[in-house]
Amino acid sequence: MNMLSSYVFNVSSQIKNIPNCTVSRAQIFELTAAFLGEKSHAALKKTSLNKSIELAKNDLQAAFIRCQERAISFNQTTKVAQQLSKLISDQLVPLLEKSSVLINQQALYYLTSFGSEWLDVDDDYDEDDLEEDTLQAVESFSFKGFEVDVQTLYTALQQASKDGDKESKLLEFLWILDDLYGVPYDETGKDWYENSLNGKALDNQQQQLADKYCKMITKHQVLESFVTNTQLSDLATPNINQIIESKDFSLIDSICYHIPIDRMLDKLEPYWDLRHDFSNQWLKLFALQDPNRELISHLIERNENPIEQHSWASFAKIYGIDVTQDDHYAIDTNTGEIWDADHDAPIEICGFDGVKLQVLPHELESTVQTRTQIMLELSKKFKN
Numbered sequence: 001m002n003m004l005s006s007y008v009f010n011v012s013s014q015i016k017n018i019p020n021c022t023v024s025r026a027q028i029f030e031l032t033a034a035f036l037g038e039k040s041h042a043a044l045k046k047t048s049l050n051k052s053i054e055l056a057k058n059d060l061q062a063a064f065i066r067c068q069e070r071a072i073s074f075n076q077t078t079k080v081a082q083q084l085s086k087l088i089s090d091q092l093v094p095l096l097e098k099s100s101v102l103i104n105q106q107a108l109y110y111l112t113s114f115g116s117e118w119l120d121v122d123d124d125y126d127e128d129d130l131e132e133d134t135l136q137a138v139e140s141f142s143f144k145g146f147e148v149d150v151q152t153l154y155t156a157l158q159q160a161s162k163d164g165d166k167e168s169k170l171l172e173f174l175w176i177l178d179d180l181y182g183v184p185y186d187e188t189g190k191d192w193y194e195n196s197l198n199g200k201a202l203d204n205q206q207q208q209l210a211d212k213y214c215k216m217i218t219k220h221q222v223l224e225s226f227v228t229n230t231q232l233s234d235l236a237t238p239n240i241n242q243i244i245e246s247k248d249f250s251l252i253d254s255i256c257y258h259i260p261i262d263r264m265l266d267k268l269e270p271y272w273d274l275r276h277d278f279s280n281q282w283l284k285l286f287a288l289q290d291p292n293r294e295l296i297s298h299l300i301e302r303n304e305n306p307i308e309q310h311s312w313a314s315f316a317k318i319y320g321i322d323v324t325q326d327d328h329y330a331i332d333t334n335t336g337e338i339w340d341a342d343h344d345a346p347i348e349i350c351g352f353d354g355v356k357l358q359v360l361p362h363e364l365e366s367t368v369q370t371r372t373q374i375m376l377e378l379s380k381k382f383k384n
Contacts, residue, residue, distance in 0.1 A: 018083045034070035035063045049146045050156045053099045100160040107171045114138045115178040166236035167255040189213030232272045240284040289382045291319040306358040314372040324354045
């Protein structure tokens with residue numbers, strides 16, 4: 001679906017309030033394109049929507065005039081054209097004010113759809129095959145009916161990050177990591193690269209090795225510069241407690257709640273000293289998205305708040321997990337399988353010890369019930 005459709009629908013449903021207005025829905029798309037600086041809706045779909053939005057934001061008066069003139073060309077009176085331009089301008093305000101939201105959505109779509117860091121690759125996958133088969137350069141992609149140029153998108157993401165958008169900052173970091181993943185660490189061309197810096201002539205094979213090494217170290221330098229100039233607090237992080245306490249599920253529209261997070265902390269930990277509160281929010285999000293005993297037990301043991309402890313325990317029980325009970329089993333170390341008691345074999349005891357919850361005052365039981373229900377609703381939303 002074209003992402004402008006909702007805006008066009010809102011305009012088309014309100015033009016009945018403009019006397020003598022006769023534009024069609026297709027013409028509203030054309031008026032929207034004119035407002036955003038393009039000659040036609042078809043042209044808008046082929047250009048960078050982010051650039052078009054920035055163009056309109058930088059000169060709203062010019063955007064208004066373009067829209068008005070296009071409306072007049074559709075045989076609308078000047079008065080009707082002015083009203084139409086005002087209506088379209090008003091409807092596009094959220095898009096104009098939140099252009100970084102669009103940039104972030106496009107960046108996340110690109111990373112999760114085409115990024116090498118997000119591909120499911122077996123550990124024993126051949127590195128040469130990985131580079132050849134999965135690290136194909138994508139110059140552009142389609143997003144909700146619009147063609148998005150990858151390099152233009154990355155430049156826009158960098159600017160949004162520079163302007164202080166925390167979600168853009170986090171996505172920029174993930175993008176840099178993704179770029180780095182696409183260039184295996186290889187020092188074969190180091191000497192040739194240094195020779196080229198010293199002005200020595202290289203043959204074609206030597207130059208290729210030097211260029212490959214240069215590309216690798218350049219990407220490492222980009223990462224190092226980013227980490228040096230970025231504080232952990234500059235990065236977006238989920239806030240599960242805020243959602244639970246406010247019951248405002250609209251907050252999950254944030255990019256944080258849509259990033260595949262099973263390895264998120266592993267990506268961040270090598271570069272920053274992760275605070276307890278920072279990592280805890282990501283772990284809570286993961287536990288809600290994919291409830292499992294190990295993680296929920298970990299969250300309970302790290303929390304001294306009895307309401308939160310009992311809420312997580314109650315939430316786990318809904319998914320058939322009783323974190324308060326021991327759950328041990330023996331593994332046959334010869335086979336790695338569950339030990340058969342009828343056979344003598346070396347064994348290793350695995351499983352979980354039950355966690356001990358703080359005593360919950362009777363008057364807080366209803367609070368726990370309410371909180372658990374909100375957590376369940378939130379978990380279901382993440383799974384949809």
